Amino acid sequence: MAGILHTSDLAKAGKGAARGLYVATILVGSFLLFLVQPMVARMALPRLGGAPNVWNSAMLVYQALLLAGYGYAHALGRLSLRRQVLVHLALLVLAGLTLPVGLVALPPLPGLPEALWVPLLLGLSIGPVFFVVSAQAPLMQRWFAADPQAGAPWALYAASNLGSFAGLLAYPLLAEPLLSLRWQSLVWTGGFALLVLLVALAGASRWSRPGAHRPVAAAAAAAGPAPGWRTVGLWLLLSAVPSGLMLSTTTHLTTDIFAMPLLWVIPLGLYLLSFVVAFADRRGPVRAVTRIAPVVVLFAGSYAMLSNGSGTLWVAGGTCLLLFCVAIALHGRLYDLRPGPAQLTRFYLAMSAGGALGGVFTALAAPLLFDWAWEHPLLVLAAALLMPLEPLLRWSEGDAIDRGPARIALVMLLAFAGFLGWQLDQYALRAEDGLVAMGLTIFLVGTGVMVMAWRAAFAAVLVLAMVAQGGIWTIRATLSGERTRSYFGIYTVHDRQDERMRTLAHGTTLHGEQSLDPAHARDALTYYGPGSGVWLALAATPAIAGPHARVGVVGLGTGSLACRARPGQRWTFFEIDPAILRFSTSGKFTYLRDCTPQAHVVIGDARLELGKLPPAAFDVLVIDAFSSDAIPVHLLTREALAVYTRALSPHGLLMLHISNRYIDLEPVVAANARDGGLAVLSRLDNPADRERYTPSRWIALSREASVLEALVRSSPGHPWTPLEDTGAKAWSDDHASILPFIRWESFAG
Structure with a gap:
């Protein structure tokens, strides 16, 4: 009769509602997990600096906590379902006591190396909540599968990665542009409270099922023996290769193909989406992608050794397509090798361990073992050896x-x-x-x-x-030994014999060059030519600060600016990468040796090192610290500007190099100058000789307008222009986003 629901219909409706509850719980947990990672990293920037070893430490902390969370979920599975619910809810509440998210007040410990102190700081700051939230995906799937009639739990893992993907995009596109770090932390706390409620509801949905009060060890034993070591080893490989390839793809793209802002989001997003396809109930899409993956590997993988900077947007797109197809093919094979639901948490623990192994190989081992991103072609080859192959001709x-x-x-x-x-x-x-x-x-x-x-x-x-x-x-x-690799990047020193020129490049970005002709070996080239803002500023320094000016330069590069020094001046260079300094001390570039042999070179993050100096340490300070097209945000905030002006004398001159293909930094600098009460001028140099010099944008700032007036008087024929203030909000350590300032039209060319 119409309008009357049968008992079976009510049961189906109840199971559908329960499935929706578990999907929501997993989505929220994974969303929060991928939202908190970049949030904590942004919090750590001003305190720890932008050194890559900080990011490597953060990555290790995240992977270790994720692996620990999966291990906890696996161990918890030995208890009865009711005890699992009670224990997990108790840990969630205890972890919640550490909120809102923020860095703990842990000073550097005497005798403890920074390599250990940084992970300790991050672990204490984010460890409790990250650990307990990371257990969500496998634990909720296990609870879902506790009802034999609920259906297979594997599609819920696809929901987990969909939540991760959403969190990944939400941070740079929504959270960072719209919210300060304080509000980000508060909103995340609200999300965590929602998660605790969803977990409690999920636990309640299984509380009364038959056998919920009994340990599940007997049921697991009845389901069959644990997988053998060969199977577990294959799980590890099928997890490690896509994880490592995701990171190597990011390195390969940003180093040799197409350096652009926020590029790291694309490979990670494709990696997460591959799980959504590979672990879906409908197998048609994963089979279709697996069938074409070998062709994609042959075509797009042929560019895996490209390193001469000839990559294009099309090559970058092919590299991303390669990652996506490989990840789906290998994760699809991983899905086909899945065990029964009783071994679910063991399976996910092995997957997590494999992902961590891939990350450790690519992020930590490879920079020590290789002079270039050789891990990328190696992982592409490993994928070819592991992916399913269905030959057209047998x-x-x-x-x-x-x-x-x-x-x-x-x-x-x-x-x-x-x-x-x-x-x-x-x-x-x-x-x-x-x-x-x-x-x-x-x-x-x-x-x-x-x-x-x-x-x-x-x-x-x-x-x-x-x-x-x-x-x-x-x-x-x-x-030939042209390349040097460190945790800070891959550098190529190349001699163009036909032009008698030696160049230093970081991937596709030129960082400086020096003439091999002794008659021109002291000429400053590229961004530092006679019409550049920094050349004009250093030429005007004697008139502005006298003959004994103290000059600080952040970013050594080839040392091009060293030969702009005048007798009687005292120069100090700040460089984050010791490998860059070795180029100058080994004689590959001789600017430093020939022109400022007495200069002091400070190794470390510039903002932190400048903060250690006494006030008024310099008369002129040059900030030229960008790497490739990456923007070290913590060097352009109002707090960073306060560090620079503190390091300058009252009549000091600050020079900022903001040349960038993809980011318009003028509104940011104008807003910061307005916020700091500084006078500001801009110099755009478009040199006629493009073989020796590169177009550049330099910004001059000072507490005293008279200093900039003296700079203009000392630069006849080279106009300085006011910096237009568009009313943009000043960047701060608490709130900064590059998204509003991206030149989107640059990506088309």
């Missing part, structure tokens, strides 16, 4: 022809691939031969598809394509 099995002719065909195809690779190497790096290179690449990919029945042959064609597609240049650069 002749290796003897379906079409005998084994003997099949082997002859294989040798002929590999020989043909070698010929194509040899030809591709001749055309790959010449822009005028792009169509020829593309045609050869397509034929090489087709050859790889033909030999997919032999995995070793498939991998061999992939390696051949990598080497031919610009990889030979990368290999030669390594063998």
Whole structure:
């Protein structure tokens, strides 16, 4: 009869409601987890500085806490369901006592190295809530699966990663632009309270089920033996390779292909979305992607060794597509190897351990082992060896022809691939031969598809394509010792013999150059030419500050500015990376040695080191600390500006270098100058000689307008212009976002 619900209908409705409750709980937990990571990192910037070892320490803390959370969820599964609910709710409440999120007041401990103190600080600050929230995904799935009629729990892991993806995007797009750190922390606390309520409701939904008061160890034993070590090892590999590839893709893109702001969000977002596809109940999409993944690996993976700065937006897109397809294929295979629900938390613990191993290899081991991002092609190759392959031709099995002719065909195809690779190497790096290179690449990919029945042959064609597609240049650069790698970046020192010029590049970004002609070895080039703002400022320094001026320079680079020093001046350089200093002390660049041999060089984060100096330590301070196109936000806040002006004498001059392809920093500097009561002028230099000099934007600031007037008088023929104040809000340590200042049109070209 219409309008009457049967008992079975009510049961189905109840199960649907319960599934929605668990999905909501997992979504909220994962959202909060990926929202708190960048939030705590932003909080730590002013206190710890922007040194990459700080980020590496933070990453290790997060991965260790995530692994601990998964381990806790696995151990908790030994208890009865009711005890699990009580224990987990109790830990959530205890962790909530540490909120709102913030850095604890832990001073540096005597005798404790910074490498240990920073993880301790971060662990104490975020550890309790991160640990207990990280257990959400596996624990909620286990509770969901406790009802045999609830259905398979694996799709809930897709919901977990969808929540993570949402949190990842929400921080740079919403939280950071709209909320101060204080309000971010308060909103996150509200989200945590919602999570505790959802967990309590989820626990209540299973509280009265039959057997909820009994330990589950017996049920797990009845479900079958634990997976063997081979299976667990394969789980680890299938988790580690996509995790490592996600990080290596970010390094490869930002270093050698297409440096741009917020680029790190794209690989991480694609990595998280791959779980959504791979762990979904509907298997059609993951099978389709897995089928085409080998072709994508052959084509886009052929650019994995590209390192000469010839990458384009299309290559960057192909690299991201490669990551997405590989992650879906490997995570899809991981899903196919999943155990029964009784082993659910063991499975996720192995996945977490594998992800941590991939991250440790890429973020910590690789910079120590390699001079370039060699981990990227290695991980692409590892993916080719692990991903499912469905050959179009199964002749290796003897379906079409005998084994003997099949082997002859294989040798002929590999020989043909070698010929194509040899030809591709001749055309790959010449822009005028792009169509020829593309045609050869397509034929090489087709050859790889033909030999997919032999995995070793498939991998061999992939390696051949990598080497031919610009990889030979990368290999030669390594063998010649041109590159240096540190936790701060990958640097290439290259001699252009035809121009008698030595260059220093950080990935695709030029950081300086020096003439190899002794007659011009002291000439300041690139951003520091005769028309640049910093050249004019240093030329005017004797008139502004007298003959014994004290000059500070943040960012050493090649040392180009050293030869702008005058007799009687005292110079100090601040450099965060010891590898950069070694370029000057080893003689690769001689500006420092030849022009300011008595200069003092301070190694460390500039803002922290300047804060340690006595007031009025400099008459002129030059800030030139950007790395590639990354913006060290903590060096451009009102608090940072206060550090700079404190380090300057009352009539001191501050010079900021803000040249950037993708970020318009003029409104930020204008707002900060207004906030700090500073006079400000701008100098845009468009040099006619583009072979020696680079367009640059320098900003001059001072407490006294008369200082800038003296600068203008000392720069005849080189106009300085007022900096337009658009009314933008000044950046602060509590609230800063680059999003409103991105030049979106720059991405099209």
